[in-house]
Amino acid sequence: MRPLVWFRSDLRTADNSALHTACAAAEGPVAALFLVCADQWREHDWGRPRADFLQRSVAQLRADLAALDIPLLVRAAGSFGAAPAAVVDAARDAGCDAVFCNAEPEWNELQRDRAAAQACADAGLAWHLHDDQTVLPPSSLATRQGGTYTVYTPYWNNWRLSLLRAGVPEPAPAPSRRPSRAVEPEPGPSDWGAFDGPSVPSSRWPAGERAARRRLDEFVSGPINLYHERRNQAELAGGTSELSPYLAVGAVSARQCLSAVLNRNGGLLDTLGMGPAVWVKELVWREFYRHVMTGYPRVARGRAFKIGTERLAWRWDDDELAAWQQGRTGYPYVDAGLRQLAAEGWMHNRLRMITAMFLTKHLLHDWREGEQWFARSLVDVDLASNNGGWQWCASTGTDASPYFRVFNPATQGRRHDPDGAYVRRWVPELAGLGAREIHDPPPAARRHCGYPDPIVDHTVARHRVMAAFRGLK
């Protein structure tokens, strides 16, 4: 067999099911392909942070594959509609007779793969699709009635039991060097066209699987042990792993993450310390949202999970939206999160929850506006997790927070940023304020610092959103 491995969101050489199987089956050289679908990604609202990181990750993959004598052809395909023909052309050009790739759970990606499988069949190419994005494939777990889980805890219980019964899958090493090259690598277009959004310093997010591995090893060698205590303190370095951009492009696999944790515990899942146990449960949220998206594809198509909430009377106000996007709401903790997002292309999970709830509950704006803004701004944007997170915060999703749960940003700030260090870092005009007032500065202090008044009153906003949700009944 002469395989072509089509890379998508699995940009690594180690523990890559498609690459591993292709190399095992190959009788000679192996070739690889990456399609630049920039028009499609723009349609998916991806911004510059994600596009830049992806481009750097592809360049790193090309170098890593070249060291194995596997040439990576990088070709422009525009949108997914052009992908099937581009795959067949690449296979022909590289003299391949089979295409290997790893499945992606999103709706457009599923349609693309269905069409590509057909195009390959028509061209006489074998088609091999693997499940690789998660430790357990999204549709491998089912409720007792055979359905999709809509609540996290029973999903987690089944996930854990399945692994305890079947054993934890071992990550595969990178393949060994291939005998010879099929074709020469192609660097592809250097200009992917314009993407909206801020430019994020590449030093903040070095690309590639070695960078991902370093980050994983550093995290599991120490910080993970305090994860249960520190994961909500956004200002602390090492409070969380910051691996999400690497998981999003597949520079590291979920199996590698799990195995790095278990290797420090004799391979045992059931006796993990508090920090590692809580971290693994977070990794499984990622799997849960993929499971939900697979069972309820409407969530990947802009629809609410709770259909009834689509009748909610969301408000439209461009000035409010702009104030939220730019971190000018007058709520320091909210503004700090949004400014971190603009500067780093990343935001701490606690702040993602608070800023998302602020937009959907305090301002009563449609969660889709926020989902789109995050997609444009995040280096780690991932449809299943982004959509899951937004719908959780807006109380329109699976296992969502109840509609009457409306975080008070000042209380949240005092609890999770008690000395105000996070706000001081991202909202420097408030840096002179003390811990007692920084999360809710008095009017005179606001004027003195040039910081706006709250865009909306917390109590008024809370009553407004509760009335809107009650109106659905």
Ligand SMILES: Cc1cc2nc3c(=O)[nH]c(=O)nc-3n(C[C@H](O)[C@H](O)[C@H](O)COP(=O)(O)OP(=O)(O)OC[C@H]3O[C@@H](n4cnc5c(N)ncnc54)[C@H](O)[C@@H]3O)c2cc1C
């Ligand atoms: C409104 C909203 C939008 C979000 N958008 C995204 C997104 O586009 N991409 C994304 O990867 N995550 C998203 N998340 C989930 C979560 O905020 C990030 O995964 C996390 O902050 C990444 O930081 P970390 O790598 O340090 O996480 P850690 O705390 O170190 O967790 C390890 C990994 O577990 C997974 N994970 C952790 N928490 C969650 C969660 N709540 N949901 C799903 N997976 C989780 C991530 O892959 C993460 O990298 C969103 C959450 C919310 C509330």
